[in-house]
Amino acid sequence: MRIRLLTVASVTVVIALNAGAGWAQPAPRSVKDGVFSAAQAARGEEIILTECARCHSPSLLGGENNTPPLVGEVFQKKWGGLSLDELFEKMVKTMPTDSPGRLSKTEYADALA
Numbered sequence: 166m167r168i169r170l171l172t173v174a175s176v177t178v179v180i181a182l183n184a185g186a187g188w189a190q191p192a193p194r195s196v197k198d199g200v201f202s203a204a205q206a207a208r209g210e211e212i213i214l215t216e217c218a219r220c221h222s223p224s225l226l227g228g229e230n231n232t233p234p235l236v237g238e239v240f241q242k243k244w245g246g247l248s249l250d251e252l253f254e255k256m257v258k259t260m261p262t263d264s265p266g267r268l269s270k271t272e273y274a275d276a277l278a
């Protein structure tokens with residue numbers, strides 16, 4: 166009786182492990198799945214307004230000297246299908262154009278949110 170119980174228990178463990186393996190490759194998530202928090206977005210808004218709006222305009226719809234928009238249709242078309250990682254890299258490596266990489270990684274991540 167005791168041996169039989171053990172066998173049942175180990176079969177259960179094997180099934181659980183197999184089920185777990187099926188979850189090892191999660192489906193890709195998009196920003197629409199809520200990958201950032203409201204607090205992060207609020208901090209990011211502050212950063213965008215103080216660090217980015219002077220060139221990209223306060224509306225973020227694009228500024229002088231062909232500075233591109235950071236919101237809206239044109240921006241969506243360009244970045245919509247790309248990963249957040251690519252956009253993050255672009256920001257960290259090139260923004261603000263007059264002092265790239267000046268912000269902390271957390272600040273860039275908040276701005277991205």
Ligand code: HEC
Nearest residue numbers: 216217220221232233240243255256259260261262263276
């Ligand atoms: C001194 C002006 C200036 C500031 C400040 C600035 N940017 Fe930019 N930004 C530009 C210019 C000019 C471009 C276009 C050239 C390029 O892509 O490198 C650009 C391009 C971008 C792009 C690429 C947009 C696209 O569609 O190609 C992103 C994203 C971006 N900026 C984010 C930011 C963020 C976030 C900040 C604040 C942390 C910031 N920028 C601050 C001038 C600026």
